[in-house]
Amino acid sequence: MTPRHRRLLDHIRQHGDTSVEDLARVLGVTTQTIRRDIRELEDARLLARYHGGVSIPSTVENIDYDQRRVMDSDAKRRIGQLAAAQVENGRSLIINIGTTTEEVSKALLHHRGIRVVTNNLNVASILSGCDDAEVIVAGGLVRKRDRGIVGEATIDFMRQFKVDIGIIGVSGIEADGTLLDYDYREVRVTQAIMEQSRQVWLVADHTKFGRHALVRLGSIAQVDKFFTDLPVPAEAAEAFEKAGVEVIVAGAEQEK
Incomplete structure (x- = not known):
């Protein structure tokens, strides 16, 4: 993960479900950059995406070893x-x-x-x-x-x-x-x-x-x-x- 990925995940862990716009503002990047980060983290099963925002994934299944x-x-x-x-x-x-x-x-x-x-x-x-x-x-x-x-x-x-x-x-x-x-x-x-x-x-x-x-x-x-x-x-x-x-x-x- 990049340092920005870590900051993104840390923010969601601390504040819960978060919109794309809020993440872009907090991290000081464009919404396009945040959406790209979200896609990468979702592919790694570190985030769950919903309409307009993201959250931490399911509490019942761990990340792959x-x-x-x-x-x-x-x-x-x-x-x-x-x-x-x-x-x-x-x-x-x-x-x-x-x-x-x-x-x-x-x-x-x-x-x-x-x-x-x-x-x-x-x-x-x-x-x-x-x-x-x-x-x-x-x-x-x-x-x-x-x-x-x-x-x-x-x-x-x-x-x-x-x-x-x-x-x-x-x-x-x-x-x-x-x-x-x-x-x-x-x-x-x-x-x-x-x-x-x-x-x-x-x-x-x-x-x-x-x-x-x-x-x-x-x-x-x-x-x-x-x-x-x-x-x-x-x-x-x-x-x-x-x-x-x-x-x-x-x-x-x-x-x-």
């Missing part, structure tokens, strides 16, 4: 590097499904003596290249679209462990600190991961704020550390402060 993997990839890489830097050698972890958690696993490749439980075949594949890591893969139903593993068998599997750190991603964060996702089966696995972790670390870029999804996963109050790429938006700051979660922002200097 291949698209999510390249969206804000630099921010996700910085978040992954910052989170991994705080994982000490010799720790046990559970890492769940998500493109940002996959960036954490890439940044863990040089850690020593770690043991990682995961329901994400992409994470397992990445960490299989780490000579000094033991990787344990959950059983269950493999989703073809993103190679995530979900289902009752996965929940039972996770409940066999008690790890130092659970590293999770989410699809959306409400202003009141509610954590959201799209797949009920995936949510239940993530809830089990949180229960079996002594500390819960959430990794999510700023676009997750104001992004609506169907299923409630939990609350930011259940999280110990939150790794992101920009400061928490003003409308959510009170909920984060009340929860006492430690917010750690990965700035541009984190990029390698």
Whole structure:
């Protein structure tokens, strides 16, 4: 996405359904330029267009995995590097499904003596290249679209462990600190991961704020550390402060 695409999406997330004319005025471009941007973002399933304006897409279906993997990839890489830097050698972890958690696993490749439980075949594949890591893969139903593993068998599997750190991603964060996702089966696995972790670390870029999804996963109050790429938006700051979660922002200097 271009910087203007990001500004456009951020404005709609903050203000809701918006007309083409308002977007053109806010971004300082012509309506023709905005309509072209909207077509591109609609093709990427990041926007839903209606007569005269645009809105955030359906709350029941996530963006395709291949698209999510390249969206804000630099921010996700910085978040992954910052989170991994705080994982000490010799720790046990559970890492769940998500493109940002996959960036954490890439940044863990040089850690020593770690043991990682995961329901994400992409994470397992990445960490299989780490000579000094033991990787344990959950059983269950493999989703073809993103190679995530979900289902009752996965929940039972996770409940066999008690790890130092659970590293999770989410699809959306409400202003009141509610954590959201799209797949009920995936949510239940993530809830089990949180229960079996002594500390819960959430990794999510700023676009997750104001992004609506169907299923409630939990609350930011259940999280110990939150790794992101920009400061928490003003409308959510009170909920984060009340929860006492430690917010750690990965700035541009984190990029390698």
